[in-house]
Amino acid sequence: MKRDIWTSCAYTVSLITLDHCNLETQVRVLEKSGVDLLHVDILDGHFSPSMPLGLETVRQLRTKTDLAFDCHIMTDPQDYFIDELLDIGVQQIVFHAETQRHIDGMLNRIHARGVRAGVALKPSTPLSQLDYVLEKCDCVLLMLINPGFASAKNETQVPYAERKIRDLREMIEGRGLDTRISLDGRISRENVRSFGTGLADQFVLGSTCLRRTDLEGSLEEMFALRKDILKGGRA
Numbered sequence: 001m002k003r004d005i006w007t008s009c010a011y012t013v014s015l016i017t018l019d020h021c022n023l024e025t026q027v028r029v030l031e032k033s034g035v036d037l038l039h040v041d042i043l044d045g046h047f048s049p050s051m052p053l054g055l056e057t058v059r060q061l062r063t064k065t066d067l068a069f070d071c072h073i074m075t076d077p078q079d080y081f082i083d084e085l086l087d088i089g090v091q092q093i094v095f096h097a098e099t100q101r102h103i104d105g106m107l108n109r110i111h112a113r114g115v116r117a118g119v120a121l122k123p124s125t126p127l128s129q130l131d132y133v134l135e136k137c138d139c140v141l142l143m144l145i146n147p148g149f150a151s152a153k154n155e156t157q158v159p160y161a162e163r164k165i166r167d168l169r170e171m172i173e174g175r176g177l178d179t180r181i182s183l184d185g186r187i188s189r190e191n192v193r194s195f196g197t198g199l200a201d202q203f204v205l206g207s208t209c210l211r212r213t214d215l216e217g218s219l220e221e222m223f224a225l226r227k228d229i230l231k232g233g234r235a
Contacts, residue, residue, distance in 0.1 A: 005036035009196040012037035012070045014206040016052045033219040037070045039204045044075040048147040092116035094141045097129045107136045123158040145185035196229045
């Protein structure tokens with residue numbers, strides 16, 4: 001049976017973390033290491049004050065790898081970027097509730113193209129935003145820091161992160177859903193160890209976990225951690 005790449009303490013590696021002058025080479029390292037998902041952050045410099053990846057880079061990279069593209073849309077508005085990504089051929093698109101006026105409609109629009117769809121929430125956005133759309137979400141991405149501030153050294157994970165993760169897990173299980181929980185924002189080894197045994201399904205790995213100068217070695221460490229966690233059972 002083929003392994004489900006969207007669950008079981010899945011790792012999705014942020015392209016922002018990689019060396020953009022040697023992007024294809026670094027993606028080959030990810031492939032060799034056994035990574036299944038590439039986390040593609042699309043930012044517009046407005047909703048989030050940085051613009052590390054352009055659509056043309058994503059389009060070219062799509063022709064060079066078979067890895068699944070897990071896209072996180074941090075733009076205002078969203079429609080143009082989502083349509084472009086659907087045409088490029090990605091496997092999952094998660095968009096922010098804060099900048100989408102028609103959450104239900106956008107979920108339908110993405111699903112109609114055969115792509116997994118979900119909603120992302122900034123740290124302070126309440127889970128009540130999901131109340132009537134959770135059943136349509138393949139994934140909910142919880143940001144543990146504010147969008148676009150990963151480079152700010154004084155920006156740390158919000159203190160209420162664990163409570164929000166546990167509350168979302170309770171919502172999902174209470175409704176008998178298969179919605180995945182993805183965590184993003186300075187994800188650490190301790191985060192993976194704390195939440196990877198039944199609370200969260202996917203972890204966006206960035207500079208806190210991965211060393212750009214030793215990508216292969218740091219991935220080996222993360223996979224060893226996952227193996228250890230999965231042998232230990234649920235939290």
